[in-house]
Every structure is written in structure tokens, then in C-alpha cells.
Amino acid sequence: MTVGGGAFSSLKFSSLISWKSTGKLQQTVANCIERTGPALHSGKLSTVKIVPESARTGRYFVFRSNIVRASIDHAVKETPLCTTLSKDGYTIRTVEHLLSALEATGVDNCRIEIESCDPCDRSVEVPVFDGSAREWVEAVDQVGLKVAIDCGGNSCEKLAPFLNEPVHVRKNDSFIVAFPHSKVNITYGIDFPQAPAIGRQWFSSTLLDESFYSKQIASSRTFCIYEEVEHMRNSGLIKGGSTETAIICSATRGWLNPPLRYGDEACRHKVLDLIGDLSLFAKDGSQGLLVAHIVTYKGGHSLHTEFVRCLSGINKKDGT
Ligand SMILES: [Zn+2]
Numbered sequence: 001m002t003v004g005g006g007a008f009s010s011l012k013f014s015s016l017i018s019w020k021s022t023g024k025l026q027q028t029v030a031n032c033i034e035r036t037g038p039a040l041h042s043g044k045l046s047t048v049k050i051v052p053e054s055a056r057t058g059r060y061f062v063f064r065s066n067i068v069r070a071s072i073d074h075a076v077k078e079t080p081l082c083t084t085l086s087k088d089g090y091t092i093r094t095v096e097h098l099l100s101a102l103e104a105t106g107v108d109n110c111r112i113e114i115e116s117c118d119p120c121d122r123s124v125e126v127p128v129f130d131g132s133a134r135e136w137v138e139a140v141d142q143v144g145l146k147v148a149i150d151c152g153g154n155s156c157e158k159l160a161p162f163l164n165e166p167v168h169v170r171k172n173d174s175f176i177v178a179f180p181h182s183k184v185n186i187t188y189g190i191d192f193p194q195a196p197a198i199g200r201q202w203f204s205s206t207l208l209d210e211s212f213y214s215k216q217i218a219s220s221r222t223f224c225i226y227e228e229v230e231h232m233r234n235s236g237l238i239k240g241g242s243t244e245t246a247i248i249c250s251a252t253r254g255w256l257n258p259p260l261r262y263g264d265e266a267c268r269h270k271v272l273d274l275i276g277d278l279s280l281f282a283k284d285g286s287q288g289l290l291v292a293h294i295v296t297y298k299g300g301h302s303l304h305t306e307f308v309r310c311l312s313g314i315n316k317k318d319g320t
Pocket of ligand 1: 096
């Protein structure tokens with residue numbers, strides 16, 4: 001959701017992060033995955049092909065022969081409704097659900113080839129499917145995973161970023177604060193007083209591992225407020241949006257396309273989005289998801305990616 005005006009603020013500490021072993025080896029998909037579908041914002045068809053890749057390569061997109069790493073270095077700032085990667089004039093939008101699924105299922109290294117149905121496009125968008133990450137988690141499950149091997153024929157230890165000191169970013173009444181912890185815990189709060197059926201919700205994971213993600217997070221769908229949809233369409237967004245690609249809540253009439261998959265599906269979806277955005281911290285086949293207790297309130301993609309920039313030590317005045 002959109003974050004309002006006002007400057008981000010952040011606290012930075014030296015030695016904020018220590019990269020430590022997860023006790024696991026880096027993985028990749030055992031076989032190729034290919035999926036085609038319409039995009040949420042452009043409404044155009046696009047095809048994604050996920051190809052096995054070597055250890056230490058990480059995750060990267062290939063769009064019209066251009067390589068765009070799934071890294072915070074290429075994340076565009078202030079994209080309220082989706083997370084966008086851009087490099088050398090080529091843009092890949094709505095990457096968060098795919099990256100969330102890859103991060104959570106342990107696809108540490110892969111080549112993601114993406115094509116638009118219009119071969120002249122310089123911008124492409126990952127298909128939305130049902131608005132959740134379920135399609136991608138099931139696709140990874142179908143092909144399976146294998147240990148990734150580097151160019152020397154060796155497997156590689158998978159590292160994860162452990163937080164050493166509390167850190168926060170905030171913008172107006174939205175914030176993300178993280179505390180050092182031995183496991184990944186996420187607590188997320190949302191507040192939509194304009195849509196009482198959503199209202200204020202909190203969701204907390206006690207241990208965010210792959211099994212928890214698959215069962216409790218992956219199937220939660222994107223949501224929108226019905227009365228705000230027209231404004232979004234006029235802004236050229238959600239052209240591919242429908243009752244099949246999102247759960248829609250009216251300010252006065254409640255959820256318009258029930259049933260919900262979970263009573264707190266909207267809040268769970270924000271956790272899904274956060275994991276996708278935090279995955280942009282991954283480097284060289286490591287885990288991107290910060291090992292910490294992360295508490296987020298009224299976050300969105302801009303705040304999520306600002307948090308990753310803070311972890312990365314990227315000056316907020318730098319360009320994208
Ligand atoms: Zn989302």
C-alpha cells in the first residue's frame with residue numbers, strides 16, 4: 001500500500017550484520033519451470049522461465065538479453081503497488097511474489113528468463129496468477145530442488161544475514177523495527193480504518209521456515225479497496241486486476257469476492273510481500289531474509305525496500 005509523505009528516518013550501526021552459516025548447502029531448481037499469465041498492472045501476458053544455475057550466482061532476471069540481478073541495487077524507489085527492478089532502461093515489475101516464493105522455498109540460485117507478449121516492450125511484469133505465491137511454490141515443489149554446484153564442481157555453504165543490533169526505518173506512522181534473534185520471526189500489523197472488514201490486524205510467525213511459509217503464507221492473496229480501484233485504473237495500474245487476481249474489500253459492503261483463505265489473509269499477504277522484498281538483500285546465493293525478529297506496522301514496498309537499503313548501508317540519497 002502507499003506510504004504517505006515525509007522523510008524516511010533510520011538508525012545505522014557499524015557491524016549491523018554478520019553473515020553466518022545456515023548449516024545448509026546452496027540450492028537451485030532441479031529442472032526448468034515455465035509459466036505464462038497476465039500481469040496485474042499492465043494486463044499483458046508474460047512468460048517466466050526459471051532455469052537451474054550454479055552456486056554463488058544468486059537469482060537474476062534476463063529480459064531481452066539484459067541481466068538484472070534480483071538485488072536491492074536495482075530496486076526502484078517509491079513504487080507503492082509493486083516492487084520494480086530496473087537497469088539500463090529495462091524494467092521488470094511486480095517481482096515480489098515470485099521472489100518471495102524462491103526465497104522461502106530455498107531456490108538460492110536461478111536464472112529467471114522473462115518475456116513480454118510484446119517483443120518491443122522495455123518493461124515487463126511477472127504474471128500475477130491468483131495474487132498469491134501459490135503458483136510459484138507449487139511449481140518449485142513439482143520440479144524439486146538440487147544442491148547447486150559452483151564452476152569448480154563444489155557445493156557451497158549457504159550463509160544468512162544475522163542482525164547484531166536493533167535497527168528501524170519509519171515514515172510517518174509506518175515503521176519496520178528489527179531486533180537480534182536466533183531465528184526469523186515476523187510480526188506484521190496493518191490498519192485500514194476506511195475498510196472496516198479489514199480494519200486493524202496483526203499476524204505473527206513464531207518460526208518462519210519453509211513449511212510455515214508454504215502452509216500459512218504462500219496462498220494469501222493481494223488485496224485492494226474497491227473504492228480505490230477506479231483511481232488506480234486511472235493511474236494506469238491494475239489493468240489486469242479482477243476478482244480472480246485479488247481479494248477486493250469495499251468500504252461499505254465488506255469483502256466482495258469471498259471466501260477468504262484465512263480470516264487475516266490481507267495481513268498474511270503483507271508478510272508474503274515483505275519476504276519478497278527482503279529477498280533483495282541476498283548475495284551470491286545466500287539467504288536474503290534477515291535472521292531477526294522483524295516487526296512491521298503499515299508497511300509497503302517502499303518502506304520494505306528502504307529497510308533493505310538501510311541494512312545494505314546504501315545512502316538514501318543515492319540513485320537507483
Ligand atoms: Zn503482494
